[in-house]
Amino acid sequence: MNVKMEIIYKTSKGTESRFTSDEMRAPKAILIAEDLEKMKRLKDVTFYDSQDTSWTLKELKKFMKGIQTEPHNVTVYFDGGFDLKRKKSGLGCAIYYDQDGKSFRLRKNALIEELETNNEAEYAALHLALQELELLGVHHLTVAFIGDSQVVINQLNGEWPCYEEELNRWADRIEEKLNQLGIRPEYEAVSRKKNREADHLASQALEEIEITSTIEIKS
Structure with a gap:
């Protein structure tokens, strides 16, 4: 499953900016989002699949975990x-x-x-x-x-x-x-x-x- 990320990034001084990523595999997108969270620079992230369905980080992680045992x-x-x-x-x-x-x-x-x-x-x-x-x-x-x-x-x-x-x-x-x-x-x-x-x-x-x-x- 491929997704794009829409990220609201916040600097240490409170400046915010919105970014949209290129399409990538969902596990890679989750990894990037979690890394940004650890840096405390991620204000919000939304993932969009090829059908433009939106996913929160929690929803996407749950979905990816659920399909691991299936093709x-x-x-x-x-x-x-x-x-x-x-x-x-x-x-x-x-x-x-x-x-x-x-x-x-x-x-x-x-x-x-x-x-x-x-x-x-x-x-x-x-x-x-x-x-x-x-x-x-x-x-x-x-x-x-x-x-x-x-x-x-x-x-x-x-x-x-x-x-x-x-x-x-x-x-x-x-x-x-x-x-x-x-x-x-x-x-x-x-x-x-x-x-x-x-x-x-x-x-x-x-x-x-x-x-x-x-x-x-x-x-």
Whole structure:
């Protein structure tokens, strides 16, 4: 979870000034606020998340403590591939998250036959990732979704119109699942090179190599 801080700083002589920070991870923001409190220079602080919901320091600390045992700090990479000759689609997703003070990576792919285009495969890959998030128990969090499909990212962001009926149905399915889980999506389009992990998973699915794995990432 990322937040911005709005701080009212007070000098030893009583002069006050208001500052707004850059966006940062919530634990870092809490650490800075607590340090300012120790210096007795912090008159007031308010935290704002990506939905502009405001939090006091006490509220944010309580929230962060409560989610430590659940998956959080979630980032999803997704990609879809389509084999026109065989009319088969490969879907791939890689999910990074923290839980119980540890970091994990989940990889999942799937081979399906009912799609007609590469854009449908891209949407289906994102939907696959949402199903995995549901199985993980991810809910009521901001989640970063990263893919190399400009079509999917820009349509879901509302920046591009969607004229294809089938793609609209996929977008509706995704929106419904996001609402069901209480997930606030943040979409980011990247190059295929930066999305190589999900791309490789989708390619493996087309080769009928099934991947389902979760590992702990140790620093």
